[in-house]
Amino acid sequence: MMTGHVQGSGAVAPEVKAVPETVTAALDEFMEAFEAFKDVNDRRLGEIEQKLTADVVTRDKVDRINRAMDDQKRVLDQLALKKARPPLGGRSGYGQSAELSPEAMEHKAGFDAYIRRGEDSGLRELEAKAFSVGVGADGGYLVPPETDTEIGRRVSVVSPMRALSTVRTVSTSVLKKPFSTTGLTTGWVAETAARPQTNTPLLAELAFPTMELYAMPAATQALLEDAAVDMEAWIAGEVDIVFAEQEGDAFVRGDGVNKPKGFLAYTAVADASWAWGSLGYIATGVAGGWKATNPSDTLIEVIYALKAGHRQNGTFMMNRKVQADIRKFKDVDGNYLWRPPASAGQAASLMGFPIAEAEEMPDIAASSTSLAFGDFRSGYLVVDRAGVRILRDPYSAKPYVLFYTTKRVGGGVQNFEAIKLVRFAVS
Structure with a gap:
């Protein structure tokens, strides 16, 4: 270029x-x-x-x-x-390279007939046999499992938060996770000594509801009638990028209203005053900027604000503009702190830790939290409800056929001590 x-x-x-x-x-x-x-x-x-x-x-x-x-x-x-996008389904994907069970082949054939011609009898019978709730009256039919998996894999490639976070698949609308507010009581005891009675644990609960995410790709009748077009690959290709963009934004700054709650939406407090339920931050000492001398000191402080167990799995998260600023930083020996990726497909690094580029992170401004460092695998939880559904609509936008594609996704912070922020403020 x-x-x-x-x-x-x-x-x-x-x-x-x-x-x-x-x-x-x-x-x-x-x-x-x-x-x-x-x-x-x-x-x-x-x-x-x-x-x-x-x-x-x-x-x-x-x-x-x-x-x-x-x-x-x-x-x-x-x-x-x-x-990273291999062929999917049809003549060049899993239909040739992998053996499918008779049930999977039947589901694939029924799905293809539904997408191309609107014939849903095959899918209705299959999902009735499986006691599935994904029937037409309930809002569409489930895509084949291979297509569902491929959509999720492609979204993980595009969305840095999904790739870094823990992902759980559930069959209900809410995942509830209990935790002890006082920590577990432990201690040492001799082999034959009496075990002292422990205090009753105080338990609280984190709830991660799933919200509906949708996309509505459109196709012409000529495209649907073209037998050479792999419709499953077309559906996956149409929705994966838009799903990833919406998810990435929600996981970073979503307000939790009809969408996942992003980690920047939680209360941020100075790390010295940190308490469970909020995220700690390190201030740069300058409103809307870095310190004039030794600006990298702030990066060192935020790295060591994490406990060692989380720090060894730490990743920096920022947008391209913040990364452009950091590229100019040097250590006392004149070495650049930012290092380019070692090979294609790998991340750039900062002070030995990988950098995840998330354009949803804010630009540097007064009191902005434009940089995060943390063990996102421990800190953030993404919840997927099993199944991607498609509802074929040939009426709303004639002569085009719309495919109302939905999945249910939730997310939120599950460990508040595993993520730290940098705040561009005096304190």
């Missing part, structure tokens, strides 16, 4: 060229851009040391290369995602 050329000042600046067609080519160009970024940023820092300010041209060049790196990373992510 980009290459470098030498300008009069000796700096390497990006030059736009054709979009790379392979993941390897995209990664190579991303690494070239990072080297150019380091050269120009080193010059900017040298100008600040000598003249207490950086040249406007140099600052603009740093910002321009920074944006170019973001664009290249976006292309790299898209190519990696495309590579």
Whole structure:
């Protein structure tokens, strides 16, 4: 996508060229851009040391290369995602490469007939045999399990929160998780000694209700009649990106009203005053920005705000703009704290911890919590209700056929000490 050329000042600046067609080519160009970024940023820092300010041209060049790196990373992510999508169903997917049971083959054939022609007799009989609630009168039919699994897998690739969090599949509308507010009573005792009586545990309950997430792709009758088109792959491809975008936003900043509750929607308090039910934060000391000197101290503080058990599984989460700021940080030896991904498909790292890019994270502003660090596997729970349902609607948008596709998803913080935030404020 980009290459470098030498300008009069000796700096390497990006030059736009054709979009790379392979993941390897995209990664190579991303690494070239990072080297150019380091050269120009080193010059900017040298100008600040000598003249207490950086040249406007140099600052603009740093910002321009920074944006170019973001664009290249976006292309790299898209190519990696495309590579991660294997053929699905039909002639080129699990229909050939894997043995399906007679029941699965029957479900697949019935689903195909329903999607293409609206014939639901096969699905009705199958789901009646299975005592399924997913009948037409209840809002559609269940997609084949292979398609359901593939939609979930693709959404995990796109959504960083789903990929990082614990995911539970349930058959009810609410998952309830009890926990002890006072902790479990433990102690040492001799083998034959009497066991002292323990206090009665005080239990509370976290509830994670599932909410309905929907998408409504449309198809022409010509598409439905084309036997060469794999309809299951088409359905999965149409809904996975929009599902991932909606989920990703809800898991980060959802208010919990008809959607999951995002971790940023919980009360945030200074980490020194942290208590269960809220998330602790470390303040940068500057409203809407980093400290002028040693800004990376805030990152060290938030890392060590986590207990060791969570810290070893820690991941930074931020959007691209915040990451662009952090790319400029150096340690006392002049080494950059941000490191590019070691290979295609892997995450960049910061101070040895991986970075998850979530565009739903807010930009830096006064009192914003624009950066999070935590063990999201322990800290956040995603709840999926089993089954993705489809309702065929050939009437509402004639001559197009709509496919009302729904799944039920919930989510919320399950361990409040496993996630810490950085607040861009004085305190």
